[in-house]
Amino acid sequence: QVQLVESGGGVVQPGTSLRLSCTASGFTFSGFAMHWVRQAPGKGLEWVAIISRDGSSKYYADSVKGRFTISRDNSKNTVYLEMNSLRAEDTAIYYCAKEEAPMVHGDHWGQGTLVTVSS
Amino acid sequence: VVMTQSPLSLPVTLGQPASISCRSSQSLVHSDGNTYLNWFQQRPGQSPRRLIYKVSNRDSGVPDRFSGSGSGTDFTLTISRVEAEDVGVYYCMQGTSWPTFGQGTKVEIK
Numbered sequence: 737q738v739q740l741v742e743s744g745g746g747v748v749q750p751g752t753s754l755r756l757s758c759t760a761s762g763f764t765f766s767g768f769a770m771h772w773v774r775q776a777p778g779k780g781l782e783w784v785a786i787i788s789r790d791g792s793s794k795y796y797a798d799s800v801k802g803r804f805t806i807s808r809d810n811s812k813n814t815v816y817l818e819m820n821s822l823r824a825e826d827t828a829i830y831y832c833a834k835e836e837a838p839m840v841h842g843d844h845w846g847q848g849t850l851v852t853v854s855s
Numbered sequence: 856v857v858m859t860q861s862p863l864s865l866p867v868t869l870g871q872p873a874s875i876s877c878r879s880s881q882s883l884v885h886s887d888g889n890t891y892l893n894w895f896q897q898r899p900g901q902s903p904r905r906l907i908y909k910v911s912n913r914d915s916g917v918p919d920r921f922s923g924s925g926s927g928t929d930f931t932l933t934i935s936r937v938e939a940e941d942v943g944v945y946y947c948m949q950g951t952s953w954p955t956f957g958q959g960t961k962v963e964i965k
Binding site for chain 1: 885889891893895897902903904905908909914946948950951953954955956957958959
């Protein structure tokens with residue numbers, strides 16, 4: 737069955753960097769776009785970044801553009817989110833999600849990893 | 856595209872129906888003719904789970920008491936008979952352009 741396992745979260749100071757990973761299994765990873773979605777404590781869901789199947793196309797929310805970078809390694813079945821210049825408002829649970837088909841998002845989600853940005 | 860849900864809180868009686876409305880700030884009909892409107896359920900302490908995709912298609916394993924309807928800018932998620940396991944927050948989400956979610960509707964048992 738499809739499994740998505742995120743890792744790399746933690747407590748960091750404002751202005752620093754962190755890299756999240758999401759390792760996939762149970763499907764042909766290279767055949768699907770992958771997404772990162774976040775949820776601030778007690779708040780709703782916000783789409784953060786999307787990467788195409790081969791990694792050639794990347795899209796970002798305005799709130800993270802220029803600070804976050806999504807990438808993938810299809811040989812390792814893993815998608816990454818490099819987060820730089822972190823701010824307090826980036827504090828959230830970060831989920832990776834699989835795209836079923838173009839514009840048909842989120843058929844499977846990971847359990848999430850918590851990022852806390854605090855001094 | 857701004858997604859607006861109502862109500863934001865929905866107390867329901869077990870066994871009774873429940874409906875959640877979702878309106879988009881512009882039409883969700885894509886140039887390919889499809890409407891990319893999904894519904895997600897998030898139970899307390901869990902990750903989101905997709906229930907409905909493209910307005911009315913139920914995901915595998917989703918009970919048939921859940922149904923989706925609507926078109927253009929107005930959509931509805933209906934639970935025909937609420938069960939205790941349906942407690943949680945429900946989100947509509949559009950994928951026609953950059954993905955955006957509604958604010959969420961908290962379903963609780965009266």
